[in-house]
Amino acid sequence: MVATAPHSGDPNRVDIAVLGGGPAGAATALALRRHDPSWSVAIVEASDYRAARIGETLPPSTRRLLEHLGIWQAFLDAGHMPSHGTTAAWGSEEPHENEFIVHPDGEGWHLDRARFDALLAARAKTRGAQLWTGCTFINSDRHDGGWQLTLRQDGEQRIAQARFVVDATGRRAAFARRQNIGRIVCDRLLGLYAFFDLKEDTVLPATHTLVEAWEEGWWYSARLPDNRLVVACMSDDDRIAALDLRHRRPWLEALATTQQTCQILAYTGLDHDPTCHPAQSQLLESVVGDSWLAVGDAASTFDPLSSQGIFKALHFGIWAAYAISDHLQGQQNTQPQNDNQHQPDGLTRYARLVEANFDGYLTARREYYREEGRWPEAPFWRRRAGQIHLDPHLQLQSRDNERLSGQTQMSTSDVNRLCSLCREPSAAHEIVARFQHQRPGVASDHRIILVLQDLLTEGTLITATPNA
Numbered sequence: 530m531v532a533t534a535p536h537s538g539d540p541n542r543v544d545i546a547v548l549g550g551g552p553a554g555a556a557t558a559l560a561l562r563r564h565d566p567s568w569s570v571a572i573v574e575a576s577d578y579r580a581a582r583i584g585e586t587l588p589p590s591t592r593r594l595l596e597h598l599g600i601w602q603a604f605l606d607a608g609h610m611p612s613h614g615t616t617a618a619w620g621s622e623e624p625h626e627n628e629f630i631v632h633p634d635g636e637g638w639h640l641d642r643a644r645f646d647a648l649l650a651a652r653a654k655t656r657g658a659q660l661w662t663g664c665t666f667i668n669s670d671r672h673d674g675g676w677q678l679t680l681r682q683d684g685e686q687r688i689a690q691a692r693f694v695v696d697a698t699g700r701r702a703a704f705a706r707r708q709n710i711g712r713i714v715c716d717r718l719l720g721l722y723a724f725f726d727l728k729e730d731t732v733l734p735a736t737h738t739l740v741e742a743w744e745e746g747w748w749y750s751a752r753l754p755d756n757r758l759v760v761a762c763m764s765d766d767d768r769i770a771a772l773d774l775r776h777r778r779p780w781l782e783a784l785a786t787t788q789q790t791c792q793i794l795a796y797t798g799l800d801h802d803p804t805c806h807p808a809q810s811q812l813l814e815s816v817v818g819d820s821w822l823a824v825g826d827a828a829s830t831f832d833p834l835s836s837q838g839i840f841k842a843l844h845f846g847i848w849a850a851y852a853i854s855d856h857l858q859g860q861q862n863t864q865p866q867n868d869n870q871h872q873p874d875g876l877t878r879y880a881r882l883v884e885a886n887f888d889g890y891l892t893a894r895r896e897y898y899r900e901e902g903r904w905p906e907a908p909f910w911r912r913r914a915g916q917i918h919l920d921p922h923l924q925l926q927s928r929d930n931e932r933l934s935g936q937t938q939m940s941t942s943d944v945n946r947l948c949s950l951c952r953e954p955s956a957a958h959e960i961v962a963r964f965q966h967q968r969p970g971v972a973s974d975h976r977i978i979l980v981l982q983d984l985l986t987e988g989t990l991i992t993a994t995p996n997a
């Protein structure tokens with residue numbers, strides 16, 4: 530039997546506090562309220578949804594999630610722009626088209642993101658969640674088996690209490706990072722984007738997302754509702770610095786070197802620097818903990834190339850609601866459940882799902898980047914080729930006091946373990962075997978070798994001659 534909200538009356542005491550009201554947080558709140566309306570839920574959202582947001586292409590299958598959340602019709606009424614597919618100049622100069630017409634769920638969408646996020650949050654509110662906008666999560670302390678949260682709203686401190694906390698603050702994972710949870714960061718991708726207002730009479734070739742590879746990364750552009758257009762340049766932080774791409778002129782010059790994307794320059798110009806947004810693929814080292822879980826980008830972020838970020842946020846928001854429900858019900862069951870003794874609890878199952886999903890994503894991402902082979906020597910593409918060139922007999926040694934860059938495909942503690950295995954010069958294949966022995970199942974040989982290669986490239990490891 531699930532108890533009703535124990536804190537009714539005091540708006541600052543809720544069963545579940547959802548930190549962050551983006552797609553992941555709003556979907557979690559919507560699904561929680563749908564799942565069990567007796568729980569009190571508050572969404573704590575720093576913004577007021579007025580500023581423009583990045584991330585706008587929605588694949589057709591998202592329809593099923595919006596239907597599940599009960600907001601499909603409201604979404605249709607909100608005036609987003611149907612998208613009929615993707616055009617990709619990837620692997621060759623020749624663009625090829627992937628039409629959504631063959632997709633069982635029909636068309637995809639180009640969103641006004643701020644409007645989309647605001648709609649989801651407003652629907653959660655209609656469903657009975659509290660929505661605290663302009664309210665930023667600052668700090669947390671354990672309190673009475675749950676959490677005490679320090680928030681800031683309209684310049685004032687606000688204290689709230691919750692039995693359970695959902696970290697949906699996006700890739701910064703503000704709550705999890707406060708709990709000192711580390712991140713596995715897989716690359717150094719950044720997005721430099723600009724929105725353009727098109728003239729009323731502009732006739733652009735339509736409603737496809739255009740993706741185009743170039744030597745330093747790739748570009749995407751998409752038409753948005755209200756005669757707007759977004760253009761983004763994706764590259765690694767060091768290449769962006771080397772090419773000075775954060776500034777308007779070099780960004781426009783780089784755009785002019787593309788074969789397809791440059792065509793938008795005939796319709797519009799740019800009078801300010803592009804906006805920079807981190808876009809690394811990353812995974813929290815733990816996506817659940819004591820009375821909390823992370824969802825959406827806070828838990829794991831995907832390369833925008835996948836166009837899966839919003840879908841994943843909604844999908845895992847729904848799973849998160851099930852996991853929380855399972856967890857809170859388990860807390861209330863004082864009698865041991867013999868039948869379920871060996872069943873992992875909802876939070877553990879949820880964590881496994883997130884991790885498996887991330888592993889599958891990394892494989893798909895590697896395959897997709899490998900399809901582009903025109904610039905094998907360019908740093909951006911070489912880093913993504915995932916090719917092994919390390920001689921298994923090469924002797925490796927870790928350098929004293931070398932600072933790690935934190936951009937490897939493993940947790941910091943596992944990278945440190947790898948480095949400690951190289952305190953004395955050792956052959957690469959021996960290091961892999963010893964790591965597998967100490968940490969069975971954590972990573973494939975392939976992944977460990979890639980990490981060794983990265984550490985060698987960045988200078989954390991050096992080649993050495995074996996001890997006599």
Ligand SMILES: Cc1cc2nc3c(=O)[nH]c(=O)nc-3n(C[C@H](O)[C@H](O)[C@H](O)COP(=O)(O)OP(=O)(O)OC[C@H]3O[C@@H](n4cnc5c(N)ncnc54)[C@H](O)[C@@H]3O)c2cc1C
Pocket residue numbers: 548549550551552553554573574575576583584585586587664665666667697698699700701703720721722761806807808824825826827831833836837838839840842
């Ligand atoms: C350049 C780029 C292009 C992209 N393109 C696409 C695309 O085409 N399609 C796609 O599906 N995905 C795309 N993505 C990814 C997509 O935007 C994200 O995956 C998605 O926004 C994740 O949703 P979320 O709710 O987890 O996080 P977010 O959307 O980041 O939402 C987090 C929310 O938390 C709030 N918040 C943050 N900190 C606090 C705090 N301390 N207190 C209170 N509130 C806080 C924020 O205001 C925000 O509302 C793109 C990403 C990038 C970088």
